[in-house]
Amino acid sequence: MIKILIVEDDDLTRQNLTNLLEEEGYIIYAACDGEQALSLWHEVSADIVLLDIMMPRKSGYDVCREIRTTNSKVPVIFISAKSEEIDIVLGLELGADDFLRKPFGRHELIARVHAHLRRREFTSGDVSFTFGIWEIHSTHLLARNDLGSVDLTPREVRILKLLHDRANQNVSREELLNECWGVDYFPGSRTLDQHISNLRKKVGDQWILTVRGIGYRYPV
Amino acid sequence: MSFSASDLTHRTRRLQYVTFILAVAILIAAFFLARKQETQKIVHDTTWLNEEQRLLAGFVESLEKQWRDTVAATAELEWAAEEGQRGEAAANTFGVKQVTFFKDKIPEHIALSQKQTTLPILKPYVTGGKGDFLLSQEIMKPSVDGSWISQSAILEFYILHKNPSRAVVLLLDREEVLGVIVEEVKKKIQASSHLRPEHGYFEVSQGNISLIFQSGDEKLNTYPSDEKIRHFSNLGEWTFRYWHVRETRIHYRMSILVIGALLAFVTLITGWWFDREYQRIFKLAASRVSFVNAVSHELRTPLTNIILSSDFMDESLESLRNQRSIHQIREESHRLARMVENVLNFSRFEAGKLIPNQRHDIDVGVLLENCLRQFKPSFDRKNISIETEVKGASVFYTDPDFLAQILLNLLSNIEKYAGRESSAKILVETTASHFRMLVEDDGPGIAPEYAQRIFKSFERIDETILTEVSGAGLGLSISRELAHQLGGDLTLEPSNNGASFQLLISLN
Numbered sequence: 001m002i003k004i005l006i007v008e009d010d011d012l013t014r015q016n017l018t019n020l021l022e023e024e025g026y027i028i029y030a031a032c033d034g035e036q037a038l039s040l041w042h043e044v045s046a047d048i049v050l051l052d053i054m055m056p057r058k059s060g061y062d063v064c065r066e067i068r069t070t071n072s073k074v075p076v077i078f079i080s081a082k083s084e085e086i087d088i089v090l091g092l093e094l095g096a097d098d099f100l101r102k103p104f105g106r107h108e109l110i111a112r113v114h115a116h117l118r119r120r121e122f123t124s125g126d127v128s129f130t131f132g133i134w135e136i137h138s139t140h141l142l143a144r145n146d147l148g149s150v151d152l153t154p155r156e157v158r159i160l161k162l163l164h165d166r167a168n169q170n171v172s173r174e175e176l177l178n179e180c181w182g183v184d185y186f187p188g189s190r191t192l193d194q195h196i197s198n199l200r201k202k203v204g205d206q207w208i209l210t211v212r213g214i215g216y217r218y219p220v
Numbered sequence: 221m222s223f224s225a226s227d228l229t230h231r232t233r234r235l236q237y238v239t240f241i242l243a244v245a246i247l248i249a250a251f252f253l254a255r256k257q258e259t260q261k262i263v264h265d266t267t268w269l270n271e272e273q274r275l276l277a278g279f280v281e282s283l284e285k286q287w288r289d290t291v292a293a294t295a296e297l298e299w300a301a302e303e304g305q306r307g308e309a310a311a312n313t314f315g316v317k318q319v320t321f322f323k324d325k326i327p328e329h330i331a332l333s334q335k336q337t338t339l340p341i342l343k344p345y346v347t348g349g350k351g352d353f354l355l356s357q358e359i360m361k362p363s364v365d366g367s368w369i370s371q372s373a374i375l376e377f378y379i380l381h382k383n384p385s386r387a388v389v390l391l392l393d394r395e396e397v398l399g400v401i402v403e404e405v406k407k408k409i410q411a412s413s414h415l416r417p418e419h420g421y422f423e424v425s426q427g428n429i430s431l432i433f434q435s436g437d438e439k440l441n442t443y444p445s446d447e448k449i450r451h452f453s454n455l456g457e458w459t460f461r462y463w464h465v466r467e468t469r470i471h472y473r474m475s476i477l478v479i480g481a482l483l484a485f486v487t488l489i490t491g492w493w494f495d496r497e498y499q500r501i502f503k504l505a506a507s508r509v510s511f512v513n514a515v516s517h518e519l520r521t522p523l524t525n526i527i528l529s530s531d532f533m534d535e536s537l538e539s540l541r542n543q544r545s546i547h548q549i550r551e552e553s554h555r556l557a558r559m560v561e562n563v564l565n566f567s568r569f570e571a572g573k574l575i576p577n578q579r580h581d582i583d584v585g586v587l588l589e590n591c592l593r594q595f596k597p598s599f600d601r602k603n604i605s606i607e608t609e610v611k612g613a614s615v616f617y618t619d620p621d622f623l624a625q626i627l628l629n630l631l632s633n634i635e636k637y638a639g640r641e642s643s644a645k646i647l648v649e650t651t652a653s654h655f656r657m658l659v660e661d662d663g664p665g666i667a668p669e670y671a672q673r674i675f676k677s678f679e680r681i682d683e684t685i686l687t688e689v690s691g692a693g694l695g696l697s698i699s700r701e702l703a704h705q706l707g708g709d710l711t712l713e714p715s716n717n718g719a720s721f722q723l724l725i726s727l728n
Contacts, residue, residue: 010521010525012525012529013521013524013525013528016524016525016528016529016532017528019528019532020528020531020532023532081517081518081520081521081524082517088577088578092578099577099578101520101621102520102521102523102524103520103521103523103524103526103527103553103557103560104524104527104528105527105528105531105550105554106527106528106531106532107531107590107593108590109528111586111590
C-alpha cells in the first residue's frame with residue numbers, strides 16, 4: 001500500500017487532499033504543522049510527502065531539510081500559495097522534487113503524485129502479478145506489456161488484484177466495495193461503475209466481464 | 221509606471237538633479253543679466269591740439285606759397301627764354317609736367333578762361349596778376365588736334381600771357397606737389413615740440429584716406445573721435461583728430477541679482493515639494509500594488525479548497541442537476557484562478573519580477589488537455605467546438621505555468637468573444653528551430669486597427685461588443701509579457717475569418 005504524508009496547516013485543504021487521495025486508494029497520514037509532520041514521518045516513513053511551506057512552528061523548508069537527512073529518495077512535493085521564484089528555488093535547493101502552486105485541481109494533484117511515484121527505481125521484485133496481457137507493477141502503479149504501459153491508480157491496482165486472485169470466479173459488487181474501499185467507506189454504486197469503466201479502457205474490455213445481477217469476472 | 225524601490229530612488233534622484241540644474245541655470249542667467257559694462261571717457265586738456273593745428277596749417281601754407289612763387293618764376297623764365305632753351309626752367313621745377321608756348325594766337329578757350337574760371341580757392345594764385353591757375357581740364361579744353369596736352373592726368377595749368385597773342389601754359393601735377401608737401405609735414409610733425417597726449421590717441425590725415433601721423437592707443441579709434449579740427453589749404457584738406465582715453469568698468473545691478481536668487485530658491489523649494497509628493501504618490505501606488513498582490517495570494521488557498529471540494533463531490537454526486545451545479549462552481553473557480561494569476565503576474569511585471577519560475581520538459585499534449593478540461597463545460601454550453609493538433613515532438617522544455625497561463629487566456633478569449641456555435645482550432649508545432657502554438661477561431665475576429673491595442677493593459681476593444689463580457693483587459697497584455705519571458709512573442713495573425721493568435725518561441 002502506498003503511503004502519503006500530507007502536511008498542511010489549512011484545515012480545509014488538508015481535508016480535501018486527504019479525501020481525494022484516499023479515494024484514489026492511497027493511505028494518508030495528515031499533519032497540521034511541521035513538528036507533527038516530522039514525528040509522523042519518523043513513525044510511518046511515507047512513500048511520498050506533500051508539504052505546505054508556510055506553517056506554524058516549523059516551516060515546510062525545515063521539514064524538508066530534516067526529511068532529507070534521513071531519506072534522500074522519497075519524493076517531496078511542495079504545496080504553496082507562494083510562487084515567487086525565490087520560494088521555488090529555495091524549495092528545490094533544499095531537495096524538494098516538485099512545486100505544486102495553489103490553486104490546483106484534483107487532476108493536476110493526482111497526475112503529479114503518480115508521476116513521482118512512477119519515477120521511483122524499478123527493482124526485480126516489483127512485478128506483482130499478471131492480468132490478461134499485462135504485468136501489473138503495484139508499487140509503480142503501472143500496467144506494462146511489450147507494446148507499452150498505462151497508468152493505474154492504487155484503487156485500480158486493488159480491483160485488478162482482487163479479480164486476479166479470484167480468477168475465473170464471480171466477484172460481487174459488495175465484495176469489491178468492501179475489499180477495495182474498506183467496510184467503513186460507502187462510495188455510491190456509480191463510483192464502482194466508473195472505476196470498472198476506466199479500467200476496461202485501460203486494460204481492455206475482454207479482461208473484465210460483467211456478470212449480470214452479481215458483479216464481475218476475470219477470465220483466464 | 222513601475223514600483224520597485226530602486227526605481228523610486230532612481231526617479232527621485234533624477235528629479236533632484238533637474239531641480240538643482242534649473243536653479244543653478246537661473247542663478248547664472250541672473251548674474252549675466254545683472255552684469256553691466258560701462259565705458260567712460262577721461263577728458264584731458266586739448267589746447268595743445270589747437271597749437272599743433274595752427275603750426276602745421278601755417279607750415280602747409282608757406283610750402284604752398286613757395287611752390288606757387290616758383291611756378292610763377294618758371295613761367296617768367298620760359299617766357300623770356302630763347303627758342304632753343306625753352307623747357308629747361310620747367311624741367312627743374314617740381315610739379316611742372318609740360319610747357320606750351322603760344323606765340324601767334326592763343327586758343328579761344330584759354331583766352332576766355334581769364335575772365336571766367338578763377339575759383340575762390342585759387343584766389344591767391346590769381347592775385348599775383350601775372351598768370352592764372354585753373355583747375356579743370358574741362359575748362360582747359362585741348363586744341364582741336366589735341367597736340368598741346370600730352371599728359372591727360374594733369375589737373376592744373378598755369379598760364380602766363382603778357383599780350384593777347386602770346387602765352388606760356390604750364391601743366392601742373394598737384395598730386396606730386398602734395399606728396400612732397402605731405403612728406404615735409406610728416407617731418408615737421410615728428411619734430412614738433414608740442415606736448416603729445418600720454419593717453420588717448422592722436423592722428424593727422426590729409427584728404428580722406430592718407431594717414432600722415434598717429435600716436436597713442438590705436439584701439440581707441442573704434443569710437444567716434446572726440447576732437448576734430450579741419451584745415452583747408454589750396455591743395456586739399458588736412459584733418460586733426462583726437463580721442464580721449466576710455467576706461468571700462470563692470471558693475472552689478474542688485475535688484476536683478478536678488479530676483480535671480482529668489483527664483484532659484486523658489487525652484488529648489490518647488491522641486492523639493494514635487495519630489496516629496498512624487499514619493500508619497502509613488503509609495504501609495506506601490507502599497508496598493510502590494511496590497512493587491514497580498515490579497516491575490518490569500519485568494520489562492522480558498523480557491524484550492526473550492527476546486528478540490530468540487531472535484532471530490534463530482535465523483536459522488538448522482539443527480540445530474542447537482543453535478544451541473546458542481547461543474548459551475550468548478551468552472552467559476554478556475555475563472556477566478558485565472559484572474560488571480562493575471563493580477564499577480566501583472567503586479568510581478570510592474571515590479572520587474574516577472575521571470576519564469578522553473579523550466580523543465582513538459583508534455584504539451586497533456587498541458588493542452590489540462591487547460592481544455594477547464595473550458596469543456598462552458599464550450600459545451602455555448603456549442604463551441606475545438607480541435608487540437610500536435611505536430612512534431614510533444615515534449616517541450618519551458619515553464620509550464622507560463623505556457624498554461626498564455627493558453628488559458630487565449631481559450632478564455634475564445635469563450636468570451638468567439639460566440640455561440642463557433643469552432644476553434646489549436647495547432648502546436650515543435651521543430652528543431654521553434655515552438656509554435658496557433659489558436660484560431662471563426663468568431664467575429666479583431667479589426668486591424670485594434671491589433672496593437674489589445675495587447676495593452678486594461679485595454680478592451682469596442683465597448684459595445686464587450687458590455688456583456690467580463691474582464692479587466694489584462695489577459696492578452698500579460699500573456700504577451702509571459703511569451704516574452706519565455707523567449708518568444710505572442711502576436712495577432714492576419715486572418716480573414718475570426719481571430720488567430722500565434723505564440724512563437726525560437727529555440728535557437
